[in-house]
Amino acid sequence: MCLAIPMKVIETGGGTDSLTDPPVAIVDADGIRRKVRLDLVDRMPEPGDYLIIHAGFAVNCLDASEAERSLELMSEIAASVHRA
Amino acid sequence: MKYIDEYRNPDLVRSLSAEIERKLTRPVRIMEVCGTHTMAIFRHGLRRILPDKLQLVSGPGCPVCVTPPGLIDAFCRVAGCKDVIITTFGDMIRVPGSSGSLADTRAAGADIRIVYSPADAIEIARDNPAKLVVFIAIGFETTIPLIAASILQAYREDIKNFCIFPANKIMPPALETLMQDTRLTIDGLLCPGHVSIITGSDAFSFLSEDYGLCCAVAGFEPADILLAILALLEQINEGSPRVDNCYARAVTSSGNIKARELIEEVFIPVDSRWRGLGTIAGSGLVPKQRYADFDVTRRLGIEVPELDEPPGCLCGEILKGRKMPNECPLFGKICTPSAPIGPCMVSNEGTCAAWYRFGMESI
């Protein structure tokens, strides 16, 4: 049921009313494009941001700096394994 | 693809599993409690690269699998009513109740449509004003706010022919029930990544504080899962249970407050029956009185029968992490994805289906 792949925002629109005209984004992952609702995310994403999508709604904007941090942590672990 | 390929890098995956091997000093059992994790673990072959001393067991985290048979019978009964269109996520349609599935009911002439989102059900309601469009509301915290948003939308737009069949469940009470079971022997828990986006990682603190369980919130790429397992091993080795958030690019400690406000606006908690786990206090949700018209059970006076699970099916034991699918005598012989007996064999995220699809030899 969950789509565990973050999708990239291409453009945003809508949003004159949070429920009857909810803000929406066109998102893309590997050429697959979808329209998703943004009424659940706590900030409006910009084109180029990544979203976590669930059943047609974005449930969160991906935090790029946290993504960098976890990748750094992983490569540190990998480096220590190679040294050992 | 960005934010995917980096976490699938084979060198990184190898290094992380080598580090897991180094940190593993005794046999350890870890439960993953999210169906998407179960799938990811199989799809990326993690069971094959992890040491034998590390056992991964699945918990009650597949929304289809925990839906009890009485509820499925009730879905079919509503589907059989005149002028009703049932809308549902695709996974639900083939799960057998006591006398057939929604797919059987559809074959008998009912109008049952698979949708991707509850928002699609609203569209169908708009296009079919003379029909009552019922959305089968299964799913955990990640799905519940979308359903709440759809009910609010229907309320605001005065769409009177849309309602849900409330069958959503929330995760923490079920985990608490599992922890109180003395026969459950797990050393650590991979907390569900997408549920945590909504609840926040703090929602699982009670597991480490009250039950001494080591917890790590995990993402869904192989490196994410391995990193979370490493965090669990560190906690286990140090003897200091806590909740480590290993999916910080998506999950915060407090979660998605906007989504939770929507849930609180629309729903109230009720006791709810889980397949295999029994009735768990406060683990289900129904629309508040104000939104009672959007609840098909109240609108049409539908009772949900309490039924036992199909004879021989061990789904209940599997959902509690006590048995593995190959311990079920029906597994692969009588029960297969094309002729499933229990929900764990039907759903994409079901443990039995994953074991079957990815071949027992690779486990």
Ligand code: SF4
């Ligand atoms: S193999 Fe089939 S019958 Fe056995 S536990 Fe799994 S779903 Fe139930």
